[in-house]
Amino acid sequence: MRPRIAITAGDPAGIGPEIVARAASDPRVTDACDPVVFGPPEGATFVAGQLSADAGRVAYETIVRAVGAAKSGQVDAIATAPVNKEAFKLAGLPWAGHTDLLGHLTGARHVAMMFHSEPLRVVLATVHVPLADVPRTLTQESLEQTIALTARSLPLFDKIQPRIAVAGLNPHAGEHGLFGREEVETIAPAIESCKSRGIDVSGPFPADTVFVRAHRGEFDVVVACYHDQGLIPIKLLAFGQAVNVTLGLPIIRTSVDHGTAFDIAGKGIADPQSMIAAVLLAARLARAA
Numbered sequence: 001m002r003p004r005i006a007i008t009a010g011d012p013a014g015i016g017p018e019i020v021a022r023a024a025s026d027p028r029v030t031d032a033c034d035p036v037v038f039g040p041p042e043g044a045t046f047v048a049g050q051l052s053a054d055a056g057r058v059a060y061e062t063i064v065r066a067v068g069a070a071k072s073g074q075v076d077a078i079a080t081a082p083v084n085k086e087a088f089k090l091a092g093l094p095w096a097g098h099t100d101l102l103g104h105l106t107g108a109r110h111v112a113m114m115f116h117s118e119p120l121r122v123v124l125a126t127v128h129v130p131l132a133d134v135p136r137t138l139t140q141e142s143l144e145q146t147i148a149l150t151a152r153s154l155p156l157f158d159k160i161q162p163r164i165a166v167a168g169l170n171p172h173a174g175e176h177g178l179f180g181r182e183e184v185e186t187i188a189p190a191i192e193s194c195k196s197r198g199i200d201v202s203g204p205f206p207a208d209t210v211f212v213r214a215h216r217g218e219f220d221v222v223v224a225c226y227h228d229q230g231l232i233p234i235k236l237l238a239f240g241q242a243v244n245v246t247l248g249l250p251i252i253r254t255s256v257d258h259g260t261a262f263d264i265a266g267k268g269i270a271d272p273q274s275m276i277a278a279v280l281l282a283a284r285l286a287r288a289a
Contacts, residue, residue: 002034003076003286005279006066009039010081013055014045014260015270020081020281021277036075038066048266061232063098067105070251076286077252079278084260085128096128102253104247110145111248114158115220115231115257116281117238120214121221122230123150123247134226135182138169141191147223151199153247156219156288165210165219166191166203167229173204187225202224240273244283252285254278 007024010016016041024035039045040058063083069075085097101113114123125146126137147164152163166187167173170180177184187204194201203210207224213235214222224230234242235257242257252288256274264270 006075016081017276019272023275049262053090057090057240068219080255116240137242164201167207168204169225
């Protein structure tokens with residue numbers, strides 16, 4: 001049976017509506033699934049490229065409707081176009097984006113953001129927090145939860161126990177405390193605790209080489225300590241083809257690897273390839289679930 005995949009249009013002032021329309025009609029998508037588009041209310045208009053509270057609110061309401069459809073079994077998975085975090089804030093919404101909102105809507109206790117591509121897969125231990133706050137946010141407990149969630153989730157993709165590498169936070173993974181204590185006091189204890197539960201995890205490794213090692217096939221996924229540490233290598237290797245997957249949800253959710261691109265919204269030049277990849281991966285995961 002063909003999976004039904006909800007595709008949300010994201011911020012209606014961004015490139016979301018354009019890439020969703022193109023993805024939903026792409027032959028690769030229509031061969032793999034039945035796409036169901038969730039967009040703004042009929043007749044609603046927005047200025048392309050213009051940040052607004054109304055657009056943020058409509059994007060939020062679209063997500064809520066799609067999640068409701070997934071929870072009730074009307075669709076088998078959700079693939080989302082990008083929302084704008086500033087528009088969410090203007091609309092008075094407390095969520096920084098899809099990941100924490102989806103966790104709230106589904107009652108998930110712990111979620112994580114993974115970027116999936118053929119050359120590299122990365123899971124983020126912290127997401128949208130200021131860089132100065134990362135050491136405080138990255139606790140042993142939260143890192144253990146993220147590693148364990150990664151170990152539980154990755155078999156859906158490969159049917160094997162994943163080999164997980166954990167990146168260090170500091171230069172040279174702290175050099176035994178010379179350049180920082182987080183590796184010694186937080187990261188290594190979390191890794192050892194997870195190992196004791198049978199998880200194939202190792203590290204912390206220097207971040208300037210661990211992604212190269214994973215790309216060459218030594219590891220199946222890298223857990224990165226913070227947003228840009230993980231996303232720079234994957235976007236360098238696979239920008240436009242990588243897919244954002246939310247781990248830990250009771251529903252399947254994928255998304256694009258880019259933002260709302262207000263600078264090109266409405267010009268008809270946005271590349272739909274990441275949106276297409278997100279829908280195709282959602283369909284694959286729905287069939288495997």
